[in-house]
Amino acid sequence: MLLLTTSACSGMSEKTNSSPGDTANSTTATITYQSENGPIEVPANPQRVVVLSSFAGNVMALHVNLVGVDSWSKMNPRFQSGLKDAEEISDESLEKIIELEPDLIIGLSTAKNIDKLKEIAPTVTYTYGKVDYLTQHLEIGKLLKKEKEAQAWIDDFKRRAQKAGEDIRAKIGPDATVSVIEEFNKQMYVYGDNWGRGTEVLYQEMKLNMPEKVRETAQKNGYYALSIEVLPEFAGDYLIVSKNPDTENSFLETNTYKNIPAVRNGRVYEANAKEFYFNDPLTLDYQLDFFVKHFLGG
Template structure:
């Protein structure tokens, strides 16, 4: 009996030790307190962690956030033609982030966002209807991505987090490099040469003027626009017909498009009759990733880095 009693007591001592070992090393009152700060977004003042560690961004600003010192664990900076993958120019920067959708969509999977256990969620005005629901998960910052002037969007997002100086420094360095590359292109292909970039997609031809690759060529690199260019008045890209495209007198063309649309274009006698095509001065680029690329600071830099090799490869 005595032996059985001792065995019984040993069992409870062992259980007690195991329970004690399973407790968290920190009691609730000893846990680290998260320091909060107040920032101002498009809705007003909001309290957020001073040093957020688990940021979910569905606004489309994940690339901007990375450039001002933040990492995201969830993103909607997916490819414009395949929402399940990252555009190639962001594969390295956002390699560890889970793709949650596409930034121009009004709604995302709330359960997927919740599963990431974020301490900060960033949305754009496009996703405003999700604000109240997401606010129950973590503090929410709402930004406005106008997609017209990339510098304005960059500085707006950076300003919310008090990182304007870092943003401006990156912009200045990028513009200095773009201008230098532009001067090198002028020296190689002629100071008076003109450049056109357009997107062939879903049977339509969209001209890049003040957005996308066009704004890189004209505004950042200082290259010349051709005669006959339609002007972009808002976020929408100007649309032209094949005849309208042929009437734009460009010396060099960057033709961006889907495989199907580019094939249709290349079979057109009107296209074949344009000056740049006849002289072999056309760079053919896939819609993915080049459609989105000009809307991302990192994408813009990637294009500036490769544009000379793209031009050099025209006649190979």
């Protein structure tokens, strides 16, 4: 369930590997990427990237070809067209990854078999939460030698999100609160400001208010598990419900939920959890449009 964010401060140098008999087509340019684990030599123009978790949307947004991705990315409805030719893999499907002949592997620092993956292709891992979600995208831009494109998107996104936040606060009031909730594996969660589900957009960029109870419990770890009985204590004036269409979401039928003021007042906005998990540029743009549409009717 980890969702994204992390990395390094990257200065890069570029060189070309070739032998006397090489032609221009067989010459392979590389760059040295300063990862959080030290310098790693990676392709300057990777053509066959494998992403083990969280970062598929970042790579797709920078128009780099993916040949293998994690199951969470593969099941995202908004990624399906872009990933139709990518294989579903994991950090344990080493033989399948070898068959894909990747020239770069990207994953989280918690991935299994990292040493074995490094034998297949240059492998760069990131620690979730080490840097903020926008810096994370910039880091991936540096890794893929697309730093300028990444920075341009970041600048534009911040401008659009902050303007939307001003408009929404003007409409709902400067003191209105918003909660993000989700039922996952029959457990209810509320989220802080850095665990996907639109939380980065709502709280970090739009500057909407988090209920104090959520701030006290969910902000440190990014999420907090609770029972349906106490959900009203964590519910803001507005509720964003990250709803997995494949699960029962039985809490929606309880009297406890139905009697929450935000529910009674029609201030609940339901999102497809499969489209809302991540915080990559493709997902963030979708989340921003979702909030503008539901809060402002745009």
